[in-house]
Amino acid sequence: MALKTIKTNDVHIINLEKIVTGPQSILFKYEDLLAYDCDGFTIERHLPRAVVFPKDSQEVSKLVQYCAQNDLPFLARGAGTGLSGGAIPLNGEVIISLVRMKRLLEIDLENRLAVVEPGFVNLKLTNSISDKGYYYAPDPSSQYACTIGGNVAENAGGAHCLKYGVTTNHILGLEVVLPNGEIIEIGKNGIPDFxxxxxxxxxxxxxxTLAIVTKITVRLLKNPEGKKTVLAYFDRVEDGSRAVSDIISTGIVPAALEMMDKTAIEGVESAAFPVGHPRDIEAVLLIEVDGILAGIDDQIDLILGVCKSRNVREVKVAKDEEERGRWWANRKTGFGAMGAISPxxxxxxxxxxxxxxxxxxxRINQISEESGLRIANIFHAGDGNLHPLVLFDSRKPGETEGAIKAGSQCLKVCAxxxxxITGEHGVGIEKKEEMRxxxxxxxxxxxxxxxxxFNPNNLLNAGKLFPTPGRCVEVKKEMKNPVKSTYY
Amino acid sequence: MALKTIKTNDVHIINLEKIVTGPQSILFKYEDLLAYDCDGFTIERHLPRAVVFPKDSQEVSKLVQYCAQNDLPFLARGAGTGLSGGAIPLNGEVIISLVRMKRLLEIDLENRLAVVEPGFVNLKLTNSISDKGYYYAPDPSSQYACTIGGNVAENAGGAHCLKYGVTTNHILGLEVVLPNGEIIEIGKNGIPDFxxxxxxxxxxxxxxTLAIVTKITVRLLKNPEGKKTVLAYFDRVEDGSRAVSDIISTGIVPAALEMMDKTAIEGVESAAFPVGHPRDIEAVLLIEVDGILAGIDDQIDLILGVCKSRNVREVKVAKDEEERGRWWANRKTGFGAMGAISPxxxxxxxxxxxxxxxxxxxRINQISEESGLRIANIFHAGDGNLHPLVLFDSRKPGETEGAIKAGSQCLKVCAxxxxxITGEHGVGIEKKEEMRxxxxxxxxxxxxxxxxxFNPNNLLNAGKLFPTPGRCVEVKKEMKNPVKSTYY
Known part of the structure; x- marks a missing residue:
């Protein structure tokens, strides 16, 4: 409420405020907007014109209509955990934050689906149904914070997507607001293949960049009867890599098949969740198998056999759920753990x-040597989704640029x-030139x-996902009405 | 060659003939065109202007360019097994037949993918790799004849899609010719989630309706270690239906879960592949489980238990591959079998x-009673994909119309x-009004x-998939240049 008493002479802010109801429905003070100048991609920052917090689809629709009619750039934002800058207001957008739209609207276990609002946090869904024996499969490492709306925007993946697929494989229906304010329903009642x-x-x-999601129908899965998890330590990264291919070749589809290299191990063992990985190995594999109990032991035997044939130094099966949980915490906090060994x-x-x-x-190793920057590798090896982590010190002149360049070179090698150039983090502003x-x-x-x-006036989240048009690409409409200095 | 000596004064045919190379590259005689006046949906028929048989993407591109430049309606055709009329030349189209483009271009078992031309027959792919332990999952009942290009167009399903998903879940990349003749590649090297x-x-x-597919990269799956198949006979269709829900509720995902009702049983038992189903039951379930051997018996036990709890009259497990094959032949030829009990x-x-x-x-039973027409039901019960088969006699006045109306009423009930209104057969011309x-x-x-x-001049396969625009829908461009009477 206090916020609402602040004066502004920006007529658009005054009008937008009339659309959204309830307390804390709009932010427009400079110091409040600072929290919205970037998302999980922190290298580039821009201030929004305002941040509005609609409570339902109707309010989103009215906000969008207002922006469209007044040529105001706008974009939607979930929890802001995105890693490629998709929610950064490049053009001083009005940010439509969906965090107030966080209801779990329906659970239908018979038809194995749930309906949520976009601001509903990923992990809460599984927590809401796990006692009944069900879960929601896509599990990005940020799942304790990220929203399902954001997951849809980014087609988020996760460690268990090797077997179960990424977000797109679990979305059965959407309600969206188009950039003209129209509300349409896409896919209905969880019927697949509409x-x-x-x-x-x-x-x-x-x-x-196409629409704002306001309601999501997702597929729920039945918990597997059992799961077992293996850690395997390899002296040589080559052996670890070969083991990955060999495991897939057996015909087993592990629920997860993760790899970390020596530098990554140094990071995770120096951070909050060390599990005692040896520091002198070149690769650790974390392999999980799930399904019907009777089949699991056979698969584990096959996996242990493959590891041995690839000169594994040590391989062990998690003895209980607590140990399994510690191994996963060690892996899932891996990115942040780099903070322990690099600024x-x-x-x-x-x-x-x-x-x-x-x-x-x-080749990534060569890039590291040439750039003089260490690169840790933590990745979903089973589906070939690499996460090179370029370590640098932004206080040292040139290192930020060097890191960005090395990162881009890694993508070039992948291409x-x-x-x-992306498996699950999206393109956003970070990788739009790499789309080439x-x-x-x-x-x-x-x-x-x-x-x-969808977006003929290019007001919705402009300047993302695609490279700036070059010579051979038709020049797109210029951004209208980008405002960067109306803060009070 | 003989064909090429036939004279025509249709300058477009003369020019199209110059584009395609090799023998039997074009058809334009009335009696040849008759074979192309419909596909598997035989209720509506229209003659094409010509049928051309390009040998590669370049020829397709040139044909499309020619058609685009000369305002000639055109469409692509595979094996013509489609059931909703998608390949019917409503506007006297030039049919671009893809049957000469039938090469298997690449098999890459390490990365589990194959690249085929669109005219490659579905079943041939599995036959090409089964000795190495792999298969291609989507298995429409017409798989011995239908082409993978056609499967892509229709997003074809099949009995085993319950567990493995429909065509879209198995396509990793496409090369397509756009309606302006440009060739673009979509998805590359089998990398998922581009x-x-x-x-x-x-x-x-x-x-x-958007482009012509000229190359397809598909995902290959490793053969399951084992599979077991169950037949279960129920006195009451209600019990059979409940058993379907109960099986899914156990958490088992059967590879297939098919159902036929009493009228369907009468058909399949009167046709080429009878297997001795009792004639006095209301429902038979055909249930298949696959995966790791160790897990299969447990799943079969669970399934048998469910069937018993739902008052099954008799339930049996296929004793060998031969018996399993006979059960599947009985089911997969089910549509055609209706010919044995209805004209x-x-x-x-x-x-x-x-x-x-x-x-x-x-409700379908009510529709049958009201229309006076028998309706057999053969369906993929596990994913709720019904196939009501309306039996009629086209020689009796009014019965064809009555059958069409009853079919439409069945779809209305589904909606x-x-x-x-469609699970796997597509909309085509048959169901475009039902899209509403x-x-x-x-x-x-x-x-x-x-x-x-994609298709700004609406020359590619116009008049399909969407209802004729009504009052509230913007009126689309009129079809240009539809020619229906240039045959010699």
Whole structure:
């Protein structure tokens, strides 16, 4: 309420405030806006014009209509945990924060689905249904904080996506507000493979550039009867990589198949959740198998056999849920753990064909040597999704730029080996130029043409996801009305 | 060659013939075109202007460019097994047949993928790799004849899609020719979850209205270690339906969970592959479980237990691969088997939430009584994908219309129960008006706007998939240059 008494002469803020109801429905003071100048990608910062907190789809629709009618750039924001800058207000956008829209609207276990608002936190969903034997599969490392709306925008992945697929494989329906304010429903009642064009697919992972999601129907899975988790230590990273390919070749689809290299191990063992990994090995694999109890032991035996044939130094099975939990905490806090061994780090996110793992790791090593910056590797090895973590010190002149360059070089290597520049973190503003590594101008234009259909005035989250148009790409409309200095 | 000597004064045919190389590259005689006046949906027929047989993407691109430059309507055709009329030349289209583009271009077992041309027959892929222990999952009943290009267009399903998903879940990359003749690549090297908009998803299942697929990268799966198949006979259809829900509730995901009702049983037992189903039961379930051997017996025990608790009359496990094969042949030839008990039949394809099965079956029964037409039900019960088969005699006045109406009423019931009007057969021309059962005008417009991006002149496969614009939907461009009478 206090906030509302602050005076502003920005007529748009005054009007936007009338649309949203309830306390703390809008922020526009300079010091409040500072918290919204970036998301989990902290290298670039821009202040929004205001942050509004609608309570339902109708309010979102009215806000969007107002912005559209007044040529105000706008974008949606969830928990702000995104790692590629998708929620950064590049053009002084009005940020439509969805954190007040956080209700769990429906659980239908018979048809295995739940309906949530976009601000509902990922992990809360599983916590709401685990006593009944169900869970929601996509599990990004930030799942304790990130919202399902944000997960849809980024098509978020997670450690267990090897077996269960990423967010797009678990979304059954959406209600969205289009950039003209219209509310439409896409996919209904959890019916899979709806006819017509796959709007569900195109919106999922569109990084907030096509529409604002206001309601989400997700698929729920039954808890597996059992799970077992293996840690395997390899003296040579090559052996670890080969073991990954060999495990997949057996026909087993592990629920998760994670790898960390020596530098990553140094980080996680120096941070909050050490588990006693030896410091002198080159690779640790964390392998989890789940399913029907009767089958699990056979799969574990096969996996242990593969590790031995690849010269594993030591391999062990978690003896209980507590040990399993500690191993996972060690892995899932891995990015942040780099803070223990480096003042700053930049996380990259590339994908390669699994068979190229050893070669690509060698190339990343070369990039590290050439840049003079250490690179830790923590990754979803099973699906070839690498996370090179470039360690640097932003206080040292040139190191930030060096880290950004090294990160980009890692992505270039991924693209050269037939891979992709992002597996789960999105493109945002961070990697939009790197899109050229994998798409030619025609291929980019086919996509920006689609953006134009949804978002013809380019007011919604402009300047994200695609490279700045070059010579051969049709020049897109200039951003309208970007305002950067109306703060009080 | 003989064909090429036939004279025509249609300058477009003369020019198209110059683009395609090799023998039998074009058909344009009336009697040849008759074979292309419909596909598996035989109720409506239109003659194409010509049928051309390009040998590669370049020829497809040139044909498309020619058609685009000369305002000639065109469409692509695979094996012509589609059930909703998607390949019918409504506007006297030039048909671009892809049957000569049928090469298996690459098999990469290490990365579990294959690259095929669109005319490659579905079942041939599995046959090419089964000796190495792999298979391609989507298995429409027409898989011995249908092409993978057609499967992509229709997002084809099949009996085993309950566990493994439909075509869109197995497509890793496409090369397509856009309606302006440009060739673009979508998804590359089998890397899943490529950044940018999900063009792969939007093209898959777009029923040939957005682009022509010229190359397809598909995911291969490792053969399960074992599989077991169960037949269960129920006196009451209600018990069979409840058993379906109960099986899913156990947490088991069967590879397939099929159901046939009494009329369907009469059909399959009167046709080429009878297996001795009792004629006096109301429902038979065909249930298949696959995976790791150790787990299968436990799952079968659970399934047998569920069937018994739902008053099953008899339940048995296939004793060998031969018996399993006979059971599947009986089921997979089920549609055609209706020919043994009815001069004509119309197959419908609706989806409902699984929990609504008993109620929806009762409503379909009412529709049968009211129409005076028998309706057999053969369906993928596990995912709620119904196939009501309306039996009729086209020689009796009014019965064809009555069957079409009854089929449409079945779809309306599916929509009323929160379902969809097609699970796997597509919309085509057959169900385009029924799209209104599940989409409002805004939702249809969001889709036709996308078609406009890809296909701005509406020359590619016009008049399919979406209802004829009504009052509230913006009137689309009129078809240009539809020619229906240039045959020699």
């Amino acid at each position: 006819p017509g064009y796959d709007l569900l697919g195109i919106l999922t992972g569109s990084e907030g 700053d780090y930049l996380v990259q996110d590339g994908v390669i064909p699994r068979s190229k793992l050893p070669e690509v790791l060698r 050269e080996f037939g891979g992709s 590594f994998i798409f030619n101008d025609d291929e980019i234009k086919a996509q920006t043409d689609i953006r134009e259909v | 950044p940018g908009y999900d063009l792969l998803g939007i093209l898959t299942g777009s029923e040939g 004509d039949y119309l197959v419908q394809d609706g989806v409902i939430p699984r929990s609504k099965l008993p109620e929806v079956l009762r 009323e129960f929160g379902g969809s 059962f599940i989409f409002n005008d805004d939702e249809i417009k969001a889709q036709t706007d996308i078609r406009e991006v």
